[in-house]
Amino acid sequence: MTLKSIKYESGKLEILNQLLLPAHSQYIEVKGVEDGWRAIHKMQVRGAPAIAIVGCLSLAVEIQSEVFTNKKTLRQEVEGKLNYLVSARPTAVNMKLAADELISLVNSLDKDEKVRLVGVFLKSIEAMLEKDIADNRAIGDAGAKAVLSHCSVDGLVRVLTHCNTGSLATAGYGTALGVVRSLHSANRLEHVYCTETRPYNQGARLTAYELVHEKIPATLICDSMVSALMRARNITAVIVGADRVAANGDTANKIGTYQIAVVAKYHGVPFYVAAPFTSIDFAIPSGEHIVIEERPEKEMTHVGDMRIATPGISCWNPAFDITPSRLITAIITERGVFTPEELKQQKNCVGS
Numbered sequence: 001m002t003l004k005s006i007k008y009e010s011g012k013l014e015i016l017n018q019l020l021l022p023a024h025s026q027y028i029e030v031k032g033v034e035d036g037w038r039a040i041h042k043m044q045v046r047g048a049p050a051i052a053i054v055g056c057l058s059l060a061v062e063i064q065s066e067v068f069t070n071k072k073t074l075r076q077e078v079e080g081k082l083n084y085l086v087s088a089r090p091t092a093v094n095m096k097l098a099a100d101e102l103i104s105l106v107n108s109l110d111k112d113e114k115v116r117l118v119g120v121f122l123k124s125i126e127a128m129l130e131k132d133i134a135d136n137r138a139i140g141d142a143g144a145k146a147v148l149s150h151c152s153v154d155g156l157v158r159v160l161t162h163c164n165t166g167s168l169a170t171a172g173y174g175t176a177l178g179v180v181r182s183l184h185s186a187n188r189l190e191h192v193y194c195t196e197t198r199p200y201n202q203g204a205r206l207t208a209y210e211l212v213h214e215k216i217p218a219t220l221i222c223d224s225m226v227s228a229l230m231r232a233r234n235i236t237a238v239i240v241g242a243d244r245v246a247a248n249g250d251t252a253n254k255i256g257t258y259q260i261a262v263v264a265k266y267h268g269v270p271f272y273v274a275a276p277f278t279s280i281d282f283a284i285p286s287g288e289h290i291v292i293e294e295r296p297e298k299e300m301t302h303v304g305d306m307r308i309a310t311p312g313i314s315c316w317n318p319a320f321d322i323t324p325s326r327l328i329t330a331i332i333t334e335r336g337v338f339t340p341e342e343l344k345q346q347k348n349c350v351g352s
């Protein structure tokens with residue numbers, strides 16, 4: 001059985017508290033928008049697609065217990081709460097896109113009945129969940145094909161991934177980890193290496209957990225071992241996820257992605273970004289326009305509750321970095337695999 005980070009049934013929303021993994025597998029209830037915002041901000045739920053789904057569901061839960069006197073107040077309330085949820089983590093585009101979609105949905109309703117709104121909301125979020133899984137499967141298959149193009153017809157591949165992009169970060173299957181999954185199902189994966197992903201260790205805590213759970217041959221490395229790995233282990237390709245891709249292909253992803261891309265370029269290893277088409281923000285021409293979230297120092301200075309850094313030292317803790325498009329071989333989406341140059345031409349297909 002694959003891991004499930006979000007459970008929603010009959011108006012009750014629960015999320016797997018990812019801060020406790022891998023030691024404890026514990027679900028916590030999200031009773032409304034305030035809980036949703038906190039869970040996203042504290043990273044109890046994380047990964048761009050999962051954040052959007054939990055944000056929207058937390059609003060759906062809240063709406064059910066509220067009374068609205070007219071459509072205007074309902075609209076204002078929904079818009080205000082969605083914008084509030086977007087503010088919990090600013091870098092990824094998914095929550096913002098989902099919020100815009102739901103706001104225009106509310107505006108298009110001709111009746112202001114609460115029951116109808118909740119029904120329409122839930123239907124649209126359910127469709128979002130299903131679409132995410134279907135898209136991830138398509139990304140997995142397209143990505144596997146792209147990676148296999150770099151080896152002999154029946155050869156095996158060795159890939160490197162960073163951070164967590166699996167079932168825990170999405171509605172299911174995963175993006176970059178979905179590609180790994182598809183390679184494994186096709187019996188073409190020799191090995192996957194995952195980085196620890198300092199400072200918050202999503203790789204060591206979550207990706208490693210998923211890989212062990214799925215019995216996929218995998219090895220954990222420290223972030224500082226990437227160059228040595230590329231020299232020693234003949235890596236076929238790097239595959240990472242994305243939180244936001246600009247129109248020119250510049251990609252915001254977990255901190256550390258950029259340096260892996262630089263090292264991959266040096267070693268001649270293809271570098272792929274795997275993400276749903278909705279992660280591409282055609283409204284911004286380049287990565288310079290992406291807001292990079294900075295996280296509390298404690299996430300760097302401590303492991304759990306134990307301080308590992310010298311007291312008094314100051315810290316800089318950006319959660320994401322931008323990989324320039326010239327370091328990216330291609331962006332794997334459910335609509336196909338595009339070089340950054342080809343991606344620019346896709347702008348006109350948005351929404352179709």
Ligand SMILES: CSC[C@H](O)[C@H](O)C(=O)COP(=O)(O)O
Nearest residue numbers: 046047048163164165241242254
């Ligand atoms: C699955 S999309 C890419 C991910 O959102 C991303 O790189 C990532 O894992 C973000 O990590 P987060 O733990 O939410 O800060």
